[in-house]
Amino acid sequence: MNTEHAPVILDGRSLTPASLVAVARGHQWLELDKECRTALAQAREYIETNWLTDAAPLMYAFNTGVGSLKSLRIGAKDVVAFQTNLIRSHSASTGELMPKEVVRAMMVLRVNAFASNHSGVRLAMVDRLLDMLNHDITPIVASKGSVGASGDLAPLALMAGAMMGMPESKVEYESEVLSAAAAFERAGLAPTLDVQAKDATALINGATASLAYAVLAAHDARALLSSATVSLALSLEALRADVACFQDRVMLARPHKGQRRVAASIRKLIENSARCTEPARQIVLWGTPNAESSTVGLPQNPPLAPRIQDAYSLRCAPQVHGPVLDALDYIDGILQTEMNSATDNPLIFPEDDTYEIVSAGHFHGQYIAQAMDLLALVVTDLSAICDRRSSRLIDPACNFGLPANLIAERPGVNSGFPTVQSMGTGLVLENMGLCSPASATSLPAKGNTEDHISNSCFAARRSRTVVQNAQAVVTVELLLAAQALDLSERNLKQFALGVGSQAALKAVRTVVPATWGEDRWVHDDLDTLKKAVVDGSILAAVEAAVGSLDL
Structure with a gap:
C-alpha cells in the first residue's frame, strides 16, 4: 500500500476523482472519517434495537423480500439466510473480468456511499472493504450482467461474495488468484464474514460499477x-x-x-x-x-x-x-x-431521537x-x-x-x-x-x-x-x-x-x-x-x- 502521502479519508461528502484514482491505481491508504464512524454506529444501534423484531412494520429489504417479493415478510430468524441468499442469487455476472482498478474504485465508492449514513449497514461491512483495499485484496468480478436499474446488482454481488469469503468467490492477492477465504487468512483477516439485516441489500444497490468505470x-x-x-x-x-x-x-x-x-x-x-x-x-x-x-x-x-x-x-x-x-x-x-x-434503497434519515426509512430510487x-x-x-x-x-x-x-x-x-x-x-x-x-x-x-x-x-x-x-x-x-x-x-x-x-x-x-x-x-x-x-x-x-x-x- 502507498503510505507516502496522507491517507484518503472517506466521509461521504468530499471524495474527488483524483483521490479515487490515487486509491484505484496508486493504492493510496484509506480510512473512514471518525465522525462518520460514530454516526454509523449510532444508526445501526437504533436499527438493531427497534427494527429487527417480528413486531416491526414492514420495511423493504430489512424484513421483506426484494423486487416482486417486496410484500413478503422475512422473520427475524431468517434475516441472515435471506441476506446471504441475496448475494448468491444476484451473482449473475458473465463475460470478461472487470479490470482490477475498476473493482478497487467500485469498492471505494461503496464505502463512501455508506459514510453518508443513509444505508444502515454495520461497521463490519465498511471495515471489511477498507481492509481489502488496504491489503490489496481484489475480488474477481465478471463485467457483464447489470442493467443499471436497481444499481449494478450482479457485479456488486460478486464483490460482496468475496467480502464474505464465500467458497465460490475468488480474489487477486499478491499477484495470485485464490479463494477469498484463503487470501483473508494469508493477510491475517477473518476468513469469512456474515451479512445481517440490510447489509447485503446495501452492498449490491447503486450503480457503483458503472460509476467506477465512468x-x-x-x-x-x-x-x-x-x-x-x-x-x-x-x-x-x-x-x-x-x-x-x-x-x-x-x-x-x-x-x-x-x-x-x-x-x-x-x-x-x-x-x-x-x-x-x-x-x-x-x-x-x-x-x-x-x-x-x-x-x-x-x-x-x-x-x-x-x-x-x-x-x-x-x-x-x-x-x-x-x-x-x-x-x-x-x-x-x-x-x-x-x-x-447515498445510492442504495431504502434510505434511513435521522428524525429527532429516532430514524425514518424511505424507499427511493x-x-x-x-x-x-x-x-x-x-x-x-x-x-x-x-x-x-x-x-x-x-x-x-x-x-x-x-x-x-x-x-x-x-x-x-x-x-x-x-x-x-x-x-x-x-x-x-x-x-x-x-x-x-x-x-x-x-x-x-x-x-x-x-x-x-x-x-x-x-x-x-x-x-x-x-x-x-x-x-x-x-x-x-x-x-x-x-x-x-x-x-x-x-x-x-x-x-x-x-x-x-x-x-x-x-x-x-x-x-x-x-x-x-x-x-x-x-x-x-x-x-x-x-x-x-x-x-x-x-x-x-x-x-x-x-x-x-x-x-x-x-x-
Missing part, C-alpha cells in the same frame, strides 16, 4: 484532451499552418469557454514558433514532388500565394476540442455528485448513463479530428512538401507509415460504432419490477473502450507528426519550433526514435509511445516547459 474513463479523457492538443501542435508545426485563427480576439467573437481555453493552450504550445510563419511556408522541402534539387531548402521562386486558411482539422481544432472540454466539465460535475451520494444509473453517452460521443469526435490530421501528414496532396507516407529513404523498398495511419482510422470507425446512445435503450426486467432501466454499466464500459481507442489515435498523430518534423528539419532548421512543440518532440524522441533507413517494427513503437501518452509522461514533459495547459 470516473476512471472521464479522468483519462481529460488527460487525453491535453495530449490531443499536444499532438495538434506538432501537426500544426509539421504542416507550417497559419495560426492567426487561434488568436484570443478571434475566440472572443464566439466566446465558448472550452473553445477559448483550447485556443489559449494552442498558443502556449506554439509560442515563439517560426515554423508556423509565411517565410517557413515558402521553403521548398526535399520531399516536394517534382522539386528540382537546386531549389530544395530555398524559398519558392516565384513565391507561393499566401496559404489564406487551412483545412478544418487544423483551423477548426478549438471548435472541436473545445466542446470536448465543455462536456468534460459537465460530466465531472455529474460524477462528483454521484461519488458523494437513487440506485438508478440514468445520470451516469447519459454522461457516459456524452463522453463516448465527444471522445469519438476528438479521435476523428486527430485521425484526419494524421491522414494529411502522409498524403503528398495535403502535406505541403513532406515525402509521401513520410518515407525517409528508398520509397518502394520502404513503405513508411500508411498502415500506422489506417490503424487510427480503424479505431475511429470502431468508436463511431460504439458511440450510439446506450442510455436511451431501455427494456423492462425482472417481470416488470424494473420497468425502466438505464443501461449505465454498458454505457460506462463502452466509454472506457472509446477512450482507450482514442489514446491510440492520438499516439498515431504524435508519431507521424514527429516523423514529419524530423524529415523537414534539414530544410527548416533556421525556423524554430514553438517552446511546447519542441518539448513534445523531444519527449516523443525520448521513447521512440525517428525512422531513418529501413522501416521499423512499428507495433513496438506505437505500444511504447502509447504507454507514454497514457501514463502522462509526454504531457508532463510539455507542461514542464510551458506550464499547465489548463484543460
Whole structure:
C-alpha cells in the first residue's frame, strides 16, 4: 500500500476523482472519517434495537423480500439466510473480468456511499472493504450482467461474495488468484464474514460499477484532451499552418469557454514558433514532388500565394476540442455528485431521537448513463479530428512538401507509415460504432419490477473502450507528426519550433526514435509511445516547459 502521502479519508461528502484514482491505481491508504464512524454506529444501534423484531412494520429489504417479493415478510430468524441468499442469487455476472482498478474504485465508492449514513449497514461491512483495499485484496468480478436499474446488482454481488469469503468467490492477492477465504487468512483477516439485516441489500444497490468505470474513463479523457492538443501542435508545426485563427480576439467573437481555453493552450504550445510563419511556408522541402534539387531548402521562386486558411482539422481544432472540454466539465460535475451520494434503497434519515426509512430510487444509473453517452460521443469526435490530421501528414496532396507516407529513404523498398495511419482510422470507425446512445435503450426486467432501466454499466464500459481507442489515435498523430518534423528539419532548421512543440518532440524522441533507413517494427513503437501518452509522461514533459495547459 502507498503510505507516502496522507491517507484518503472517506466521509461521504468530499471524495474527488483524483483521490479515487490515487486509491484505484496508486493504492493510496484509506480510512473512514471518525465522525462518520460514530454516526454509523449510532444508526445501526437504533436499527438493531427497534427494527429487527417480528413486531416491526414492514420495511423493504430489512424484513421483506426484494423486487416482486417486496410484500413478503422475512422473520427475524431468517434475516441472515435471506441476506446471504441475496448475494448468491444476484451473482449473475458473465463475460470478461472487470479490470482490477475498476473493482478497487467500485469498492471505494461503496464505502463512501455508506459514510453518508443513509444505508444502515454495520461497521463490519465498511471495515471489511477498507481492509481489502488496504491489503490489496481484489475480488474477481465478471463485467457483464447489470442493467443499471436497481444499481449494478450482479457485479456488486460478486464483490460482496468475496467480502464474505464465500467458497465460490475468488480474489487477486499478491499477484495470485485464490479463494477469498484463503487470501483473508494469508493477510491475517477473518476468513469469512456474515451479512445481517440490510447489509447485503446495501452492498449490491447503486450503480457503483458503472460509476467506477465512468470516473476512471472521464479522468483519462481529460488527460487525453491535453495530449490531443499536444499532438495538434506538432501537426500544426509539421504542416507550417497559419495560426492567426487561434488568436484570443478571434475566440472572443464566439466566446465558448472550452473553445477559448483550447485556443489559449494552442498558443502556449506554439509560442515563439517560426515554423508556423509565411517565410517557413515558402521553403521548398526535399520531399516536394517534382522539386528540382537546386531549389530544395530555398524559398519558392516565384513565391507561393499566401496559404489564406487551412483545412478544418487544423483551423477548426478549438471548435472541436473545445466542446470536448465543455462536456468534460459537465460530466465531472455529474460524477462528483454521484461519488458523494447515498445510492442504495431504502434510505434511513435521522428524525429527532429516532430514524425514518424511505424507499427511493437513487440506485438508478440514468445520470451516469447519459454522461457516459456524452463522453463516448465527444471522445469519438476528438479521435476523428486527430485521425484526419494524421491522414494529411502522409498524403503528398495535403502535406505541403513532406515525402509521401513520410518515407525517409528508398520509397518502394520502404513503405513508411500508411498502415500506422489506417490503424487510427480503424479505431475511429470502431468508436463511431460504439458511440450510439446506450442510455436511451431501455427494456423492462425482472417481470416488470424494473420497468425502466438505464443501461449505465454498458454505457460506462463502452466509454472506457472509446477512450482507450482514442489514446491510440492520438499516439498515431504524435508519431507521424514527429516523423514529419524530423524529415523537414534539414530544410527548416533556421525556423524554430514553438517552446511546447519542441518539448513534445523531444519527449516523443525520448521513447521512440525517428525512422531513418529501413522501416521499423512499428507495433513496438506505437505500444511504447502509447504507454507514454497514457501514463502522462509526454504531457508532463510539455507542461514542464510551458506550464499547465489548463484543460
